[in-house]
Amino acid sequence: MEEELSLRECIETIVKGSKIIAVITICCLIAAFAGTYYLQEKNAQARIVISFNHKGIENGINPDGTRFDADSSVKSPAVIVNVLEELDQKRHLSVDDIRRNIHIEPITPNYIIEKIKMLREEGEDFKYYPNEFIISINTDRSAGIDKRSAKEILDKLIDTYIIHFNDEYSDGKIVANAIGQLDYQQYDYHEISKVIDNQLQIFQSYLSGKIAEAQDFRANATGLTFNDIKKSVDIIGNIDLNKVDSIIGAFNLTKDKEKLIINYEYAIKQNELEKQKKESELAIAKEMMSDFNEEKSMLLIPGVTEQGVEVGQTDSYYDKLVERATNAGVDATSKGHDIVYIHNEIEKLQNDQISTALKQQAEKEVLVLVEQIKEKLQHWIKMTNITAEEYYGEKLSKAVMRVSPVEIYKQENLKLNLAIAGLLGIMLGVFVVFFKEYWKNSSAANREEIYIDSVVDYNARSSR
Secondary structure: OHHHHHHHHHHHHHHHOHHHHHHHHHHHHHHHHHHHHHHHHHHOEEEEEEEEOOOOHHHOEOOOOOEOOHHHHHOOHHHHHHHHHHOOHHHOOOHHHHHOOEEEEEOOOHHHHHHHHHHHHOOOOOOOOOOEEEEEEEOEHHHOEOHHHHHHHHHHHHHHHHHHHHHHHOOOOOOOOOHHHOOHHHOOHHHHHHHHHHHHHHHHHHHHHHHHHOOOOOOOOOOOOHHHHHHHHHHHHHHHHHHHHHHHHHOOOOOOHHHHHHHHHHHHHHHHHHHHHHHHHHHHHHHHHHHOOOEEEEEOOOOOOOOOEEEEEOOHHHHHHHHHHHHHHHHHHHHHHHHHHHHHHHHHHHOOOOOHHHHHHHHHHHHHHHHHHHHHHHHHHHHHHHHHHHHHHHHHOOOEEEOOOOEEEOOOOHHHHHHHHHHHHHHHHHHHHHHHHHHHHHHHHHHHHHHHHHHHHHHHHHHO
16 A cells, blocks of 8 residues: 555656656757757768779779879869859858868778788788769858758869869860961962861861761760761862862962072972981991991700800890981981972972963962862861860769769757657656755655654653
């Protein structure tokens, strides 16, 4: 009966103190919510996972062969300055405000970790270069970086970094349309041909590089590969430009014959001088070769000969002399052919018997052909640039990729903290209620004891 009464008293005490318990619990919940919210704002992070997929990343190098360092690359001041230029600067952020709050963590798969452990136990070394990284930015009240701005900054940082990476390491150059800027009135006919030929060589060199780099790439916009374009450009050089040269040569076309002859004579002198230099270089190389004694050594082959066999050793220096002599001889011969050709051109101009009417007709034909070549080159330059832009757009879209979206990561768990705070609040409330009841009961017992003592003392005095 005593235990039952005691339990009933406990329940009655709790019921009577329910308001106190509720108030204390609510206060604990409010304190937990405020504290958690403060810590979340203070310790929250904006996070994203990015991956690098360019050639060389598996060996820890950049596309240009330099050492890859994700930390210094992503946190580059050049990147962050561009980020700040595009952000709303009411917060007055500095480069250092962002840099000190950026953290970069490489992601190493578990199977790689296990492999490294296993190999190290066997005494072998294994290097792994990660290509995925967690990029995070902490919130920072002192710099005015809250959760919203941290997410915005990180999102802009990744966009800016991808552009910066592609610009720095990818050869996204396009062909300049220099042909369209030519003023043919400034050039003689043979000079026009040379200028166009020079542009063709630059164009063909660019296309050759793209073919080697992206042999199988076909653009959706043009339906062409770089090899398709190069074949069409080669036709312009091999057929159209050759036709122009043949007409100019056959009809001795020039805007100023005397000036052209003077230029030819000057070219002859230059070629003769170069020819003499190359002939002198050839003579010196031959003399050095004749004075050079090949080193010889004795090779003993066991079981074949007892005295050894004499084997000539070709010295690298001797090889260089041979190469130098050969190149000098070829250059000297080439200059001799150029001199003969220019002499023939001068002779053709001096003995020119072609009528003015035929020349005028040939000039018109040349100008029409040149204009056609110009239009064809402009067309193929346009096709090349469209193809190249699509190629680099596809290539660069994969060099640095977002593996996950930007997300806010909170280090404090609000629900768990509120649950713990609620439980602690109830326990504290119950303790306070019982303590209050205990204090009340003990005070009443003390008063009753004092009263009884006083009555006993009074009765004792009265009996006397």
